[in-house]
Amino acid sequence: QQPVQSPQAVILREGEDAVINCSSSKALYSVHWYRQKHGEAPVFLMILLKGGEQKGHDKISASFNEKKQQSSLYLTASQLSYSGTYFCGTEILGALKTSYDKVIFGPGTSLSVIP
Amino acid sequence: DAGVIQSPRHEVTEMGQEVTLRCKPISGHNSLFWYRQTMMRGLELLIYFNNNVPIDDSGMPEDRFSAKMPNASFSTLKIQPSEPRDSAVYFCASSFGELAGMNTEAFFGQGTRLTVV
Numbered sequence: 001q002q003p004v005q006s007p008q009a010v011i012l013r014e015g016e017d018a019v020i021n022c023s024s025s026k027a028l029y030s031v032h033w034y035r036q037k038h039g040e041a042p043v044f045l046m047i048l049l050k051g052g053e054q055k056g057h058d059k060i061s062a063s064f065n066e067k068k069q070q071s072s073l074y075l076t077a078s079q080l081s082y083s084g085t086y087f088c089g090t091e092i093l094g095a096l097k098t099s100y101d102k103v104i105f106g107p108g109t110s111l112s113v114i115p
Numbered sequence: 116d117a118g119v120i121q122s123p124r125h126e127v128t129e130m131g132q133e134v135t136l137r138c139k140p141i142s143g144h145n146s147l148f149w150y151r152q153t154m155m156r157g158l159e160l161l162i163y164f165n166n167n168v169p170i171d172d173s174g175m176p177e178d179r180f181s182a183k184m185p186n187a188s189f190s191t192l193k194i195q196p197s198e199p200r201d202s203a204v205y206f207c208a209s210s211f212g213e214l215a216g217m218n219t220e221a222f223f224g225q226g227t228r229l230t231v232v
Contacts, residue, residue: 002157030218041206041223042158087158091218102171103221105150105158 001026003090005106012078012113020073020109022088031064031071032089032103035082042087045073050093078113085110119224121207127230133195136227139188140209148221149182149192150206158206164190197231204228 003024012018022031030049034042048064048071056062060082064071071090075082089103120139128134140147148163162172164184172182179198184190194201210221 032221041225044220044222047218047220102160102163102174104160107157 001090001092001104003088003104003106005086005088005109007109008107009110010112012082012111014080014113014115015077018075018078018111020075020086020088020111021070022072022090022106023068023070024090024092026069027093028064028066028069028071028090029093030091030103031062032091033062033071033073034087034089034105035084036087036108037084045086075111078111080113080115083111083113119207119209119222121205121224121227123227124225125228125230127232128197130198130231131196132231133193134197134201134229134231136192136205136207136229138190138192138207138224140190140207141211141222142188144209144211144222145187146210146212146221147184147190148208148210149190150208150223151203152206152226153203161192194229197229199231202230 003022006021010018032047033045035045036042050066059076062073085108087105087108089105091103122137146165149161151159151161161174162182163170167184180194182192204226206223206226208221208223210219212218
C-alpha cells in the first residue's frame with residue numbers, strides 16, 4: 001500500500017524548478033506532503049483531498065488527480081531552504097467513501113538545492 | 116504550545132533490555148501516531164490512537180512492541196525485549212480532526228534515536 005515516489009533524488013541549482021510525483025495503486029481519499037530536513041522531524045506542507053484540487057504554499061504547490069491516483073508537488077524558483085526529503089502520504093479511500101484512515105508514507109524524495 | 120515532546124532524545128541500550136519511549140502530544144489534539152524511521156523502510160506507521168483509544172496497531176512489528184495512551188496528554192511505546200534490528204528513530208505525532216486518523220496537519224516530535232547494541 002506504500003505509495004511510489006519519483007524521482008528518488010534530485011539536485012537543483014537555486015532558482016530552478018522541480019516536480020516530485022507520488023502515485024498509488026489504490027483509490028485515494030487524500031494526499032499529504034511533508035518535508036524533512038536532515039536530523040529533524042517531518043514538517044507539514046499541505047493536504048489535498050479528493051476532488052482534484054490544487055494547493056499552494058509560497059512557491060510550493062501541489063495537484064491531486066484522483067482518477068490517476070497521483071499527486072505532484074511543484075517547487076518553483078527553488079531556494080536553498082527547500083533542501084530536504086519530501087514525503088507524500090496517502091490515505092486510501094475507505095468503503096464508506098468519506099471515512100478517514102491511516103496515512104502511509106512513501107519512501108521519500110531527496111532534494112538538494114545548491115548555489 | 117511547546118509542540119509534541121518526546122523523551123528521551125537518544126537511547127542506547129543492550130539487546131534484551133526493556134526500552135520505553137515517551138510522548139506528550141499537543142494539548143487539545145485528539146489523534147496520536149507512533150512512526151518508526153529507518154533508511155531501509157522509511158517512515159512506518161506503528162500504531163495510532165484517537166481519543167486515547169488504539170484504532171489501528173497493524174503496523175506494530177511484533178509482540179515485543181506495545182503502546183499505551185492512559186490519558187490525552189501522555190503515550191508510551193515499549194519494546195521488550197529489544198533487539199539490534201529495532202534501532203531506528205521513533206517519531207510521535209499528534210493532530211486534531213473530527214474523525215480518527217491523520218486528516219489534518221500532523222505535528223511531529225523531534226524523535227527518539229534508539230540504538231540497540
